[in-house]
Amino acid sequence: MKVIYTDSLVIGGGLAGLRVAIASMQRGYDTIVLSLIPAKRSHSAAAQGGMQASLGACIKGDGDDEDIHFADTVKGSDWGCDQDVARMFVNTSPKAIRQLAAWGVPWSRVRAGDREVVINGEKVTITEKAEAHGLISARDFGGTKKWRTCFTSDGAGHTMLYAMDNKAIQMGIPVHERKEALALIHDDGICYGAIVRDLITGELMAYVAKATTIATGGYGRLYSVTTNAVISEGIGNAIALETGIAPLGNMEAVQFHPTAIVPVGILTTEGCRGDGGLLLDRDGYRFMPDYEPDKKELASRDVVSRRMTEHMREGKGVPSRYGDHLWLDIRLLGRKHIEKNLREVKEICEYFLGIDPVEELIPVRPTQHYSMGGVRTRATGESPALKGLFSAGEAACWDMHGFNRLGGNSVAETVVAGMIVGEYVADYCAANPLNISTTTIEHFMRQEEKKITDLLLRNHGENPFQLKAEMQKIMMDKVGIFRNGPDLEQAVEELKSLNQRARNIALRNRISSSNPELVEAIRVPKMIKLAQCVAYGALLRTESRGAHAREDYPERNDKDWLKRTLATWKEGSDLPDISYEELDVMKMEMPPGSRGYGVDNIVHHPDTKKRISQIETVREANPGADRFEMQELLNPITIPEKFKGKNERIGRGFK
Amino acid sequence: MSDNERVLKFQVFRYNPQKKSDKPRMVTYEVTEAPGMTVFIALNEIREQQDPSLQFDFVCRAGICGSCAMVINGQPTLACRTLTSKYESGEIKLLPLPGFELIGDLSVNTGKFMRAMSERVESWIHDIHADQVDYNKLEERMDPDVADQIYELERCVECGCCVSACATKRMRPDFLSAVGFMRLARFALDPRDKRTDEEFYEIMGDDDGVFGCMTLLGCEDYCPKDLPHQTQIAYLRRKMVLVK
Ligand SMILES: Cc1cc2nc3c(=O)[nH]c(=O)nc-3n(C[C@H](O)[C@H](O)[C@H](O)COP(=O)(O)OP(=O)(O)OC[C@H]3O[C@@H](n4cnc5c(N)ncnc54)[C@H](O)[C@@H]3O)c2cc1C
Ligand code: SF4
Ligand code: SF4
Ligand code: FES
Numbered sequence: 001m002k003v004i005y006t007d008s009l010v011i012g013g014g015l016a017g018l019r020v021a022i023a024s025m026q027r028g029y030d031t032i033v034l035s036l037i038p039a040k041r042s043h044s045a046a047a048q049g050g051m052q053a054s055l056g057a058c059i060k061g062d063g064d065d066e067d068i069h070f071a072d073t074v075k076g077s078d079w080g081c082d083q084d085v086a087r088m089f090v091n092t093s094p095k096a097i098r099q100l101a102a103w104g105v106p107w108s109r110v111r112a113g114d115r116e117v118v119i120n121g122e123k124v125t126i127t128e129k130a131e132a133h134g135l136i137s138a139r140d141f142g143g144t145k146k147w148r149t150c151f152t153s154d155g156a157g158h159t160m161l162y163a164m165d166n167k168a169i170q171m172g173i174p175v176h177e178r179k180e181a182l183a184l185i186h187d188d189g190i191c192y193g194a195i196v197r198d199l200i201t202g203e204l205m206a207y208v209a210k211a212t213t214i215a216t217g218g219y220g221r222l223y224s225v226t227t228n229a230v231i232s233e234g235i236g237n238a239i240a241l242e243t244g245i246a247p248l249g250n251m252e253a254v255q256f257h258p259t260a261i262v263p264v265g266i267l268t269t270e271g272c273r274g275d276g277g278l279l280l281d282r283d284g285y286r287f288m289p290d291y292e293p294d295k296k297e298l299a300s301r302d303v304v305s306r307r308m309t310e311h312m313r314e315g316k317g318v319p320s321r322y323g324d325h326l327w328l329d330i331r332l333l334g335r336k337h338i339e340k341n342l343r344e345v346k347e348i349c350e351y352f353l354g355i356d357p358v359e360e361l362i363p364v365r366p367t368q369h370y371s372m373g374g375v376r377t378r379a380t381g382e383s384p385a386l387k388g389l390f391s392a393g394e395a396a397c398w399d400m401h402g403f404n405r406l407g408g409n410s411v412a413e414t415v416v417a418g419m420i421v422g423e424y425v426a427d428y429c430a431a432n433p434l435n436i437s438t439t440t441i442e443h444f445m446r447q448e449e450k451k452i453t454d455l456l457l458r459n460h461g462e463n464p465f466q467l468k469a470e471m472q473k474i475m476m477d478k479v480g481i482f483r484n485g486p487d488l489e490q491a492v493e494e495l496k497s498l499n500q501r502a503r504n505i506a507l508r509n510r511i512s513s514s515n516p517e518l519v520e521a522i523r524v525p526k527m528i529k530l531a532q533c534v535a536y537g538a539l540l541r542t543e544s545r546g547a548h549a550r551e552d553y554p555e556r557n558d559k560d561w562l563k564r565t566l567a568t569w570k571e572g573s574d575l576p577d578i579s580y581e582e583l584d585v586m587k588m589e590m591p592p593g594s595r596g597y598g599v600d601n602i603v604h605h606p607d608t609k610k611r612i613s614q615i616e617t618v619r620e621a622n623p624g625a626d627r628f629e630m631q632e633l634l635n636p637i638t639i640p641e642k643f644k645g646k647n648e649r650i651g652r653g654f655k
Numbered sequence: 656m657s658d659n660e661r662v663l664k665f666q667v668f669r670y671n672p673q674k675k676s677d678k679p680r681m682v683t684y685e686v687t688e689a690p691g692m693t694v695f696i697a698l699n700e701i702r703e704q705q706d707p708s709l710q711f712d713f714v715c716r717a718g719i720c721g722s723c724a725m726v727i728n729g730q731p732t733l734a735c736r737t738l739t740s741k742y743e744s745g746e747i748k749l750l751p752l753p754g755f756e757l758i759g760d761l762s763v764n765t766g767k768f769m770r771a772m773s774e775r776v777e778s779w780i781h782d783i784h785a786d787q788v789d790y791n792k793l794e795e796r797m798d799p800d801v802a803d804q805i806y807e808l809e810r811c812v813e814c815g816c817c818v819s820a821c822a823t824k825r826m827r828p829d830f831l832s833a834v835g836f837m838r839l840a841r842f843a844l845d846p847r848d849k850r851t852d853e854e855f856y857e858i859m860g861d862d863d864g865v866f867g868c869m870t871l872l873g874c875e876d877y878c879p880k881d882l883p884h885q886t887q888i889a890y891l892r893r894k895m896v897l898v899k
Contacts, residue, residue, distance in 0.1 A: 037712070038766030040813055041720040095790040102788040102795070104780045104847065106805035109797050134796030153806050158719070162809060169770065170779040177766045178758075200758055201673065229714045263691065266717045321690070340803075344719065351718055351736040352691070465703040509708040513673035514759050517707035645791035654791075 001445055002205040006032045007429045009193050009209035011181045011236055013039030015157075015411060016393025017215030018164045019418020020425055021173050024211070027426035032207065033175045034196060036231050039165045043217055043229040044414060047157025048269040048344045050139060050149035051415070052408035053093040056649045057135035058110050059128050060147035065649070066090040067627055068145050071590060073409060076143045076300055077402025078546035078556060079592040080250070080564070080583075084637045085379050086400045087589065089409075089416050091639070094647040096415040097136065097150055104163040107136045108151055108341075118276025118333055120296065121286070132650055139341075140274040141407040143300035149274065149408035154344040157411055164415075182522065184212065184239050184246075184389065185436075185444045191246075191389035192436045194239070195448045197522075202513035204448055206441045210434050211425045213381075213390040214240060215418075218371035222531045223480075224472035226368035227260050227267035236395045238526035240375045241533070241576075246386040247566040249376030249397030249581075251530065252537035255404060255547045256481050258304040260367035263322035266352060267369070268345045268362060270407040273297045275341065277330040279308065280361065281316040284327075292597060302404045302547040303597045305366035309481050320363065327361040334358075366481055370394070370410065372401045372547070373534070376566060376581075379638070381421030385568075388432065390425050392417040399564065403546025423640040452512060455521050461506030464520040471498055471524075471531050479535045484551045488539035495532045496574050502528050533567040533576045540578055541565065543603075558585075558592050558605035585611050589635035626655075663688050663739055665697065666748045667709070671759045681748075682706075694727065694734040694747070698761075710760040718879065721812030724819070725761050726750040731816040733879045734761075752819045769813040772835050776858055778842070781850045801846065808841035808887065810880045817884065820873030829863045833874030833884050836865060840887040843894065855891075856898040865891045 008024035010017045013035030025031045033039065056064035069090040074081060101107055112133035114125050141149040152159040168175065181194040185206065193209040216236025220228030240246040258279070259268045273279075279297055281287050291307040292299040299307070308326055311317070317324025330338060330345070335358045338346055342357075349357045375391035376384060377398050383389040392398065393414040398421075400413060478491035502525040509517045543557035544550045562583045567576040585591060585607035592608050594600045618633050619625075625633065628646065646654040663686045670679035684701045695716050702709045711734070714722040718736035725734050728748050739747065755763035772778075788795075817833035824830045839859055842848045859865045868888055875884040 037714055037722065038769060038813075040769070041714050041722050041766075043715065043720075045812075046715050046717065046719050098790040098792075098794045099788065102780070102782075102785045102790070102847070104845070106797075106802045106809060106845070108806075109799040109802045111799040134798060136794055137799075153803065155806065155810060158812075159806065159809055166773065166779040169773050170777070175770070229720070230716055231714055264716075347718060347736075351738070352693070354738075465707070507707070509706075511674065511708075514671065514710060515708060516702060516710060520707075648792045650793065 001442065002203065003441060004032070004205060004207050005434070006030045006207065006209045008211050008213070008425055009207050010034070010213045010215060011194060012215030012217065012393070012395065013175050014042035014215060014217055014393060015044040015161055015164055015414035016395070016418050017213065018168050019415050020213050020215060020392055020422040022167055022171060023419060023422020024426045024429060025171050025173050029426055029429045031173055033168070033173060034179045034181055034207070035175055035177050036180055036199065038177050039168070039175045040161060042161060043232055044161045044411065045158045046229065047411045048154050049141065049271045050151030050156040050408050051097060051160065051412045052141070052144070052148045052406065053097040053150055053412060054090065054146070054148055055094055055097065055136055055138065055150065056146070057132045058137045058147055059126055060140065061138045064146040064148055066647070069093070069148060072144045073400060073406060074590045075595050076404055076406040078404055078595060079558070079562070080253070080402025080545055082379065082399040083589050083635055085398050087631065087635050087637050088379065088420060088639050089400045089413060092416045092419060092643050093412050095643060096412065096419060100160060100163055100415065101136065103167050105159045106152055108153055110135050110137045121276070121278055121332065135650065139271060140298065141270055142273065142295070142298045142304065143406045151271070153341055160411060160415070180235065181239060182448050183444055184243050185441060186243055186245065186386060187436065187440045189245065189385070190387045192434070192440070195444050199519065200514050202515065204445060206445055208434070208436060208441060210432055211388055211390060211428045213392060213421070213425060214375050214395050215391065215393045216395045218394040219530055220368050220371060222472065222475050222527060222534065223368040224469070224476045225265040227257055227265055228368070233523055233527055234371070234530045235523055235526055237374055238530055240383070240389065240391070241529060241567070241569045242526070243386060244569055244571055246383045246389055247376045247568045248533055249373055249399060250403070250537070250565050251373035251533040251567055252541055252548055252565060253372035253403045253546065254368060254534060255301060255370035255372060256305040256366040257301060257369035258308055258366050259328050259364040260369070261348065261353060262320065262325040262363040262365050264352060265367045266348055268328060268348065268364065269342070270301070272328060272330050272342060272345060275337065276333055277328055278332070280327040280329050281311060282318045283316070287311050287316065294596065299597055300404055300595070301407060302549070305481055306549055308366055318363065325363045325365040328364045329361055330357050331359060370405055372403060372405055373397050380424040381417065382424065382428070388428065390421055392421040403548055420640060420643065423642070452518070452522070455505060455507055455518065456510045456512060458504070458506040461504040462501050464505050464517065464524045467498055467502055467505070468520065468524050468527065471495065471528050475531055475534070479538055482549050482551050483538055485539070488535060491535040492532070492539055495528060495535055499525070499528050499532060499574050529569060529576070536576055537565045537567060537578060555601040555603055557603040558608065559603045562592065562605050586614070589631065591615070661688050661745050662686070663697065664746045665701065666746070667761070668750045669760050670757065671710070672757060673759065688739055692739045694737045694739065694749070695723065697739060698734070710758065710762040712762050719812065721814035724752050724765070724814040724816050726752060726819070731819045731877050733814060752815050754819045754824055755815060765813065765815045768815065768818070769834070772831070772838070775831070776835050776838050778838050780845065780847050782847060795847070797846070805841060805845050808837055808844065808882065811837050811882055812880060814879060816877045816879060817874035820877040822871055822873065823867055823869050827863060827867055830867055831859060831864050833888070836888055836891055837882055837884065840891055843891070852894055852898050856895055859891065860895050860898065865895055
């Protein structure tokens with residue numbers, strides 16, 4: 001049995017995983033990163049849009065600060081997020097972006113003087129301040145009050161991931177590529193690493209560690225059409241679920257992005273609309289202002305996706321052999337802008353659609369995009385139930401996004417969570433000796449070996465590719481943008497029967513080394529379990545919040561549903577166990593209110609009024625308190641010492 | 656489906672070095688073309704319906720991550736964004752990218768090569784103060800044009816097409832290759848990197864470096880990100896000639 005020992009094992013080499021690894025290495029702990037693919041190919045590289053940080057250097061970001069970013073994030077989450085985590089996040093994001101600047105990201109910079117931009121379909125001239133020249137610039141994104149999304153032309157994620165991986169290489173952090181974590185090793189409520197399969201040789205190994213971090217990204221591939229990479233299959237979430245101990249949070253919270261191209265689902269960034277692009281229907285009519293007169297195309301993602309779907313249901317979609325779609329129009333931005341700041345979009349249009357978006361309309365449709373749910377953690381990033389297990393990035397439900405995440409807040413989360421959780425991982429390594437018996441390691445090793453041998457020996461059974469396609473179709477048709485009771489009930493039943501069939505997979509290619517069919521056979525049963533968590537959670541949640549929209553329960557119901565869904569899985573069972581964690585209104589810095597979209601049909605929580613008046617009293621009792629003292633009074637957070645400093649901005653200093 | 660749908664003939668290189676008895680060979684698969692079909696879609700269809708052992712690498716399937724370079728009808732390129740309609744004859748021949756360790760069939764180990772390249776050129780900002788930077792304060796300013804220029808050179812996706820198209824690399828196994836030159840040019844341009852020309856010379860001032868390059872420009876012809884190899888190699892050469 002091959003056993004590899006380390007202090008900090010990080011599963012996932014995207015932005016979040018690499019940043020956690022850097023943090024634990026900086027604190028002197030032996031660290032290993034595992035990845036299915038070379039780290040620089042992780043899906044983080046695909047983020048074209050940018051990263052939110054309230055630097056307030058560009059003129060349209062003037063006056064921005066942590067408080068405004070906080071309010072946008074909480075509103076965006078439809079009050080489903082953890083407000084202390086959202087606070088830690090907004091306060092640290094400016095530091096994260098500045099650190100990345102020092103590590104090599106060539107962020108696009110402010111250029112003093114006039115420039116022409118498109119706002120609300122009109123060309124306008126804005127004037128950047130001379131004193132801001134050369135500082136990090138920002139663009140507009142949906143659901144934000146200020147222009148806050150910092151970017152690198154059209155390649156924010158790419159440049160961030162390259163800088164991060166380069167830093168990891170500089171520090172000599174080993175990245176074990178083409179390795180897949182298949183199961184967590186745990187005993188008596190403590191996690192000790194993972195059983196890992198080498199995707200080339202097929203060898204199984206035990207990576208034994210003090211602290212284990214899951215940073216495996218999202219689970220978009222539960223759906224047949226998604227903007228996500230083909231490896232975004234949620235296996236990291238599944239191995240946490242399969243411990244039977246670690247809960248997953250809010251798995252039903254799945255975001256659909258308004259503008260992926262039809263039919264393949266490749267994303268055109270929100271930057272298209274942020275920079276002034278419009279949505280048009282079959283008549284060439286700009287419809288968003290009719291639905292959302294205030295934010296129009298730049299309403300929150302979940303809102304725009306639903307409005308587009310409604311509009312198509314009214315017969316206003318453009319018919320095509322792949323079903324109805326709408327148009328994204330960026331022609332008005334002009335060639336120069338498109339070729340510089342939206343070049344990736346242009347390439348995608350040319351290569352996959354054979355069109356030039358400078359002159360033609362882009363066929364788009366809302367498409368699965370982001371997983372708000374994931375491994376539930378405390379604010380420290382540690383699982384509340386399984387000690388020594390941490391999670392960060394899209395794989396985690398650290399929960400700063402609640403039921404809808406804002407564009408630009410995700411790559412920001414990966415880095416900020418990486419910094420903060422990374423410190424707690426290091427603290428954990430410092431405080432805990434590695435105490436595990438070989439019997440435990442062997443037990444988990446045998447278990448995984450047996451699963452693979454069974455697969456290789458079975459003569460007749462199910463085809464894993466087919467099971468996966470069936471699952472993806474169920475999710476797409478019945479657990480999509482709009483949901484309802486009868487469809488969800490069917491989805492839950494159908495997935496249950498897929499789960500049973502998945503216990504009987506047989507292979508055509510029966511070799512244990514490098515074998516794509518075996519990889520599929522190992523993953524599909526895990527994915528079906530996740531799909532069941534999503535569908536069942538969605539069925540039980542009889543309200544609409546953020547991206548979870550129930551046609552039969554259109555109101556946001558704070559009275560009964562201001563709580564987070566927790567899913568755990570008992571071995572051998574064919575449905576997850578669902579329980580709930582209440583959100584405490586009396587601790588909220590920003591008590592529940594309206595997001596300002598559509599009709600306000602909120603069923604209020606009985607504590608909301610109490611909390612509002614309590615906050616009033618605190619304000620009146622502390623008339624001299626500045627915004628930092630006020631936050632301390634209303635939402636005191638614990639954060640590692642190194643991240644406590646205030647952030648400087650031009651024209652404002654550290655105020 | 657339309658009436659004029661055609662049947663594509665894929666000739667695919669097959670060899671699994673993990674299997675003791677296996678031998679390299681070409682295997683033909685037929686696939687009915689669909690509108691908008693890419694090599695990515697076709698290969699997945701072959702794997703799912705005809706041969707589940709077929710190995711290849713895709714991640715983003717959008718031309719962004721650089722995973723899927725292979726030789727398609729003689730030319731190294733990204734398979735995920737190659738439309739099958741491009742090939743009038745309907746015959747498509749797929750070979751793994753040469754110059755890299757073969758994992759199996761169309762899958763090669765570019766990751767290992769690229770990590771070694773990054774270590775060799777020390778692909779990071781060299782500045783002893785970078786780790787002490789006070790991130791609470793305003794970031795160091797940068798000229799907006801310089802930032803844009805650095806990004807232009809950083810758009811490389813480490814796909815390896817330039818390496819496979821390079822005649823020098825075939826003769827000199829340790830030749831740094833265009834991807835390495837591009838990375839060096841990117842850092843040489845960056846004011847945050849405090850390395851001197853002499854230090855860069857240590858990395859590339861020999862025949863395995865920029866002096867070995869024969870400027871035949873296979874790299875420039877096949878780079879899917881259209882990076883300016885010619886001008887950057889010329890720039891590095893001039894810079895290096897001045898050192899000695
Ligand atoms: C097309 C697209 C555009 C986007 N644009 C933006 C944007 O502009 N702004 C923004 O804020 N957000 C954006 N997002 C979201 C954001 O990019 C992602 O949420 C974020 O990058 C996820 O980073 P991560 O580190 O959590 O995971 P990833 O980058 O997905 O990395 C996951 C890692 O885990 C590894 N892994 C997975 N499973 C296993 C396993 N079982 N064993 C070992 N390793 C494993 C993988 O190899 C990989 O290295 C976009 C997303 C998409 C899909
Ligand atoms: S110019 Fe020719 S020899 Fe030089 S790196 Fe490019 S392909 Fe290789
Ligand atoms: S320089 Fe171009 S061809 Fe070479 S690895 Fe980078 S993107 Fe690929
Ligand atoms: S799969 Fe990412 S570039 Fe082709």
